[in-house]
Every structure is written in structure tokens, then in C-alpha cells.
Amino acid sequence: MVAPATAEAIAHPAVGAGLDIENVNHAFDIDGAALPVLQDVNLVIEPGEFVALLGPSGCGKSTLLRLVAGLERPRSGVLREDDARITAPNPSRVVVFQDPTLFPWRTVWDNVALGLEAQGILTRHRQRVDDALELVGLSAFRSAYPHQLSGGMAQRAALARALVNDPKILILDEPLGKLDSLTRITMQSELVALWQRKGFTTLLVTHDAEEALVLANRVIVLSERPARIKADIAVERRYPRHRGDPYLADLRRQILGLLGLEATW
Template sequence: MALAFSSTEDRNRNLRLEIDSVSHHYDLGDRTLPVLDNVSISVKPGEFVALLGPSGCGKSTLLRLAAGLEQPSQGLLSEDGTPITNPDPDRILVFQDATLFPWLTVRKNIASGLDARGVLKEQQHRVGELLKLVKLEAFADAYPHQLSGGMAQRVAIARALVNDPKLLLLDEPFGKLDSLTRLTMQKELLQLWKQTGFTALLVTHDVEEALLLADRVIVFSDRPARIVAEVNVTKSHPRKRDDSDLVDLRRSLLEQLGVSHDV
């Protein structure tokens, strides 16, 4: 099911993200911890970009900066030419943990963003649309403890999409799911991206996941993160895991990450 849009302008609700010479550090008492080192990325409107790199290298910090939750120590992040200085419903961050409100039903969790913005009455229909889109109509009145991990993450994504974000920032959204559920969620995320047109920036440790979903894969070094490689993935969707070109790209990316090609 595709969401209903009132015009072509509504459908093209994505943005250009510019990350320009961004460095970042944290002050830890008597020492400084550098996290990002002169990172520059240009993400086109509607593009799906995946970020790969060692655990703890700074990928999640970059998402927080793009969401406006923190300001960079140096450099500039902007959306469509406007500096990012604070959080905005146009830019939504989805975490590895679903972080649902346990006292709210699925329906009310999805509606919480609209409620917080004071537009729930006018946009109540969006909740029903998103329930159908993520295939959870039958669980609308269930509570988070009654959901599987995959279902809870669907709710988290629906809660993000109900605000019609132009940029979806995904921080290992399927990292804690079992392998079969993860495969299903990858397909569903791809379908949601195709249907709704948002710009996507995905942090993942899964090379195969990056190659199956993204238009472009960016590889970071260990902390402080620097870009060491960029790979354009030109295969059309749906992509097959055993496609020879993707297998070659996987081998190349693993080598960039310092992992043996026979893994």
C-alpha cells in the first residue's frame, strides 16, 4: 500500500544533506576523545547511503549530528543549504532499540509524534495509513511487550514515518534481530523507501545489508572516523545476495575494513 499524497510536491519530500569538513570530539575530564576527523559527504535527495566502519568509530555520532541532537566541534551540516542547528521532524533518527513507550498501544505509539506536535486531530488518518503500511493493523491495540522484536521495530519505523520525514537516519535498526527477521525487515525497509521517497542514511556493520539496500556505501576508518572508501552500487532492486558483482563488492569492502576476503 502506498501512502496518499495530495500533490507531486508532497511526494518529493526528501532533502539534500551536506556534511562539510566535519570533525567532532568529546571532552572527558582531563582528556579529549576525537570521534570524527574531517568528514565530508553529500547525500542527494532521495538517495539511500550506508555507512560502514569498525564498532565505536563514530558512525552513530555522525547520525546524531545530522539529526541536530549535537553540534559538530568543527565543520558544518546542512539540509537543502540551511545549517542544521537543532532537531526537526524533517529529520528522524531510528535507533537499534525500538524504544517504544511501554504504556501506550501500537496505535498510540505511532501517533505520539503527531500528538507532541499538536496535529494529531488533523492527521489522525496518518496513523491508520502507517499501520497498514507496516502490516500491523491486527496489532493496533497491542502493547510493546506483546510484540516480537521485528514487530516492535516496525512500530518504531512507522512512528518515524508518520511525521513525513524528509531524512530518515537509521542507527543499526535491525542489529538485534534474528537473521530471518532481519532479512524480512530489510525488504520491508526497502519497500518503504521506494513508496515514500525519503532520503536515507543507514549505519550498519553488515556489509551484505549495505550492498542490498544502498545506492552508495561509505567506509570509515577506526576512530576518529575518516572516509577511506566510497562504493556506488548500481544494481537495480531487488538485488540478489549471490550476484557476482555484489560478491566482488563485498570482498572489496571487507578488505577495506581489514577483514579477510574468505569470511
């Protein structure tokens, strides 16, 4: 298990990359017609920031992550990692999805090593696999198979598979969405600890306003599809954060209001 995050700020300079999303529009082709998904999205993320995206289901949050990852290109606009235009996937930007998607026939160690193996550098960097497993608390399960892991452990293995590449930008697409509530709270603390320790830039999609406020420096609230930015909210609290903090409760109320959910407060 990853050590809990402390109240200290990141103890070393950020190693993450800056991310610039400029005038991005995107649409899907469905039955010969264009379905707008993103509209005039402009966002600047500084190196080492932890930014959460919140918005209605189906508004385009995950699509924006795919554009950042380089898995798709926008219809118009530009995305840049530092000063380099994003046009294709790169090991410096790694995605962790809601499902761990571990290969059932490979051990935990072999699953984590997959990225290095694909790059042809595993022989020279085997220690990085062991280091990543230690970082997420799975060293004792290096020889286990995915069916022998709990949901939380499987997601830790997916995180280790991402971290072994030493990403500059960690892209998280609802990675805790299918975990039980207690495991989810534990994993939230572990994500903050990993981010503080490594200093990568983090972009998280979540449907949980509380989760966004516990984890992120900034919360970006998106509109209904086609998604545009409705609000960019700074979360000015040190870590660890407490769910009962009245300041966080007030921000949560603001966010729910922006999403049209005032009555649920």
C-alpha cells in the same frame, strides 16, 4: 507486512532532502581531554538517496548520525539539510534506533501517534497514524501493547512512529541489529519497499557489509576512530538485489579489505 520492493526505480520524484556534510570534526570531552571521534568528514547526499555507513565498532558512525539528526553540534564544520544549516532536531529528520524504545503503557497506535501528539497536531492528523500502521503492516495490531509484539513487529512500530512525521531524511542506527536472521532479511526487503514508495533520503548505520549492499545506493566506508571516509562505493544494481550476485560478492570483498578483514573472506 510491507509489499516487497520491485525492480522498478522510485516511481515518483524524490521527496527527500539533500544532505551536505562539510569539513566536520567532532570530539568528546573525557576526563578533561578531547577524544577525537570524527575527522574532516565531507559527504554530499542527493535527495532520495539511500546511503549506508560502514566502519569498525566505535569509530564514530552513530555520532555522525546524531550530528545529522541535530542532537549534537560538531566541534567544527557544517551540516546542511538542503540549504538550511542543521543546528537542532527537526521532524523532517527522524531517527530509528536499534531498540524500538516503545512506551510499554501505550498501545501501538498511541506509540506511533507520539510525534504528532508532541507537535500538537494529532487531532487534525489522526489519519496519518492509521496510514503509517497500514504502511508497515500493523493495522491489525493497533490496539496491542509492546509486550504482545515480536521483535520484528516492534521494529515495524518504531518505523511507523518515524514515518508518521513524513520525514525528508530517515536516519537508521542499526535498526535490524537485534533481529534474528530470517526476520532481518524480511525487514531489509520491507525497508527498501518503504524507501521506494515514499522517496525519503535514507542514512543507515550497519556493521553488516551484505546488508549495506542489499539496501543502499552508496556505501561509505569509515576508518578507525577518529572516523574519516576511506571509500565511497556506488552500488550499481537494480532492486530487488540477490545475495548470491557475484557483483555484490566482489563489492563485499572490497569492503572487507578496506576494513582489514580480508582473511574472513
